[in-house]
């Protein structure tokens with residue numbers, strides 16, 4: 071039994087006070103920081119109620135109300151809170167002086183030190199480690215912040231909003247001060263402060279209305295040269311949000327700080343974003359194409375939060391998807407507009423299937439809007455984010471773009487400056503979309519199930535062909551598989567479909583249509599042009615129109631047809647994925663389906679011929695085998711080592727079968743890869759795929775080319791070469807790895823990719839090799855990036871991590887216990903590595919279980935305990 075207390079959505083009550091303004095004073099010393107807060111507090115009611123403030127590891131120095139020091143009996147203090155029993159019943163000023171120690175804070179939450187600079191992370195509940203405060207997102211205040219520090223140690227002092235004034239202290243020339251003012255009321259989780267030796271790169275953005283915004287990117291000295299991509303991305307995001315959502319930036323300054331020690335990717339603090347340095351510092355020499363695109367989208371994501379998250383925030387953390395799901399949807403749309411919509415969709419679906427679907431099948435499965443949690447940090451999940459984004463996408467599809475944007479406009483107008491709920495969002499979306507007309511085209515109550523129910527719905531489809539009338543009858547049935555109590559739940563499932571006449575090539579005979587499945591069973595009649603003799607080929611869930619699993623009676627012939635002809639990027643790719651999953655699945659049961667494999671390989675050959683030059687990126691995507699988690703999900707009893715080996719064998723087979731074509735491809739492509747991102751990315755991607763298959767097929771020349779390409783001026787090519795050599799575990803792999811290390815040993819961001827590579831590649835050194843990485847002179851225990859590189863990499867080293875003696879699991883558990891002592895947030899996220907234990911074959915299951923028990927018996931943080939207990943359940 072757990073002694074941990076859970077927070078329930080149903081327990082939400084309004085805070086009895088408003089805090090319209092807060093003045094914060096930071097006096098940064100050598101050993102600690104003195105924080106003085108002065109809050110204007112307004113009771114909402116005339117009756118006095120307790121004033122409860124949260125606090126974590128704060129030393130109280132003094133406390134006063136309206137200038138009068140409180141007596142000891144007028145307040146009480148515990149490890150977690152400060153309570154004033156009978157505060158005044160009308161507006162008052164509460165002043166608290168306290169002291170915190172950021173210098174020994176390794177949790178990377180609250181105020182902490184990273185490479186000599188002080189920085190903050192407050193979302194979700196880190197503000198309470200800075201000063202006593204209610205620390206809940208529905209309290210919005212105007213902040214004024216004064217920072218005082220040593221001029222030499224902390225020449226740059228930053229906080230949210232606009233700079234008011236700054237200068238040296240009159241009585242102490244070695245110290246300086248600055249005052250920042252943020253005119254927009256915000257919740258405390260958006261507060262930020264940075265102090266340190268930083269250099270900045272500036273730029274200007276002109277809004278559509280002609281305002282100029284100062285952009286500043288702050289980095290450690292020497293890193294200025296890597297900021298261009300971030301600046302360009304930010305300007306694109308600013309423009310996109312104005313053009314598409316009519317949303318303009320509101321402050322005069324937009325600052326981004328790159329920080330080495332950071333738990334997440336990036337944080338949207340108002341006017342002062344803080345980024346993990348790996349998501350800022352990049353150019354095509356140091357980052358791959360995928361990383362550049364990721365950075366562009368994360369910069370956009372945090373920028374888009376300025377409206378969806380900051381100007382309109384969450385009432386409580388149960389509403390997290392209100393800002394994260396919506397903002398992920400916005401950043402996905404942004405990338406899709408800037409690059410290829412079809413390819414972006416495939417990437418997003420592939421991610422969703424491999425991570426969110428896997429989460430939904432695991433013990434940590436939860437709804438987009440959970441009903442309770444113990445530690446909110448554990449709920450920044452792919453369900454809240456990516457599934458949340460899918461729900462918005464479905465709404466856009468159901469309403470149509472024009473109405474969707476009308477709805478969004480009304481939502482923003484209505485809730486600007488306040489804290490909202492997901493229901494507020496949906497209601498105003500519908501209201502804005504339909505204004506006077508009342509009829510919403512779908513059942514809203516049923517749609518809301520998407521928010522409230524955990525699990526991935528499954529749709530079963532069967533067809534019958536009425537040749538006399540040229541009508542295809544399709545029947546649908548929906549079920550939620552995961553949650554047994556939800557058996558008869560009806561969801562609103564939008565299904566985009568088309569169909570093709572087998573003889574007429576890739577022009578659909580029924581255009582993209584929308585069918586809304588909102589009952590357990592429904593059927594559809596598709597009229598095809600008269601005279602169609604044969605049943606047409608049905609193309610379903612085009613563009614992946616809803617986040618579901620489906621099973622249909624489509625035949626292998628149908629899939630092969632769609633793989634070669636479907637004009638929807640997603641559906642074409644998905645048909646290939648289906649065929650590959652089938653091939654690997656049958657192989658896993660030791661009975662390869664020869665005819666299916668032959669036909670698939672011949673379809674691949676055809677695709678190479680038809681797509682090679684026109685669409686190299688798409689071709690590369692078609693040739694990529696399904697992700698590991700997707701393969702795992704095909705089986706009731708997962709044998710990870712077997713899956714790994716069989717999928718390698720299948721790739722070796724493909725490599726051998728299309729050897730000649732691949733060689734020609736690789737040769738032609740190698741001379742075309744020199745362009746700067748985004749140009750040339752398709753060629754580079756396809757070259758990478760060709761190299762992977764060729765090295766697996768034993769091509770020695772390609773192996774040599776790969777080793778030589780480690781020093782290529784494009785990081786994409788260099789990393790592509792590394793990956794291609796990875797499964798081989800031979801002298802070339804070793805050589806390439808050493809070359810890469812020597813080239814990049816002084817660049818921590820790039821070196822993390824080497825750590826990940828070393829930890830994840832098959833290697834004779836076994837676990838000793840991983841231990842060596844952890845005690846490597848360049849390994850930094852305090853940097854989550856390093857930890858994720860090595861331990862995350864290790865978890866993908868299938869034969870080592872899943873070794874049958876259970877040593878890999880035990881090693882992981884021991885290391886996570888160690889990480890947990892330093893950084894509970896990072897540890898509790900990584901513990902989910904063990905969440906699939908029940909799905910494994912007996913040997914692995916037992917081993918993993920033992921390791922989870924080990925974690926459970928250790929003295930672990932409450933963050934990690936919550937996840938461990940969930941997994942054990």
Ligand code: BES
Pocket residue numbers: 193194334335336337338367368371372375394398447450455
């Ligand atoms: N608000 C989050 C940052 C965050 C995450 C704070 C978890 C506290 C706990 C930010 O907007 C975010 O979502 N960042 C993502 C990247 C984004 C592009 C999905 C991240 O950090 O991974």
Ligand code: ZN
Pocket residue numbers: 371375393394397
């Ligand atoms: Zn976010």
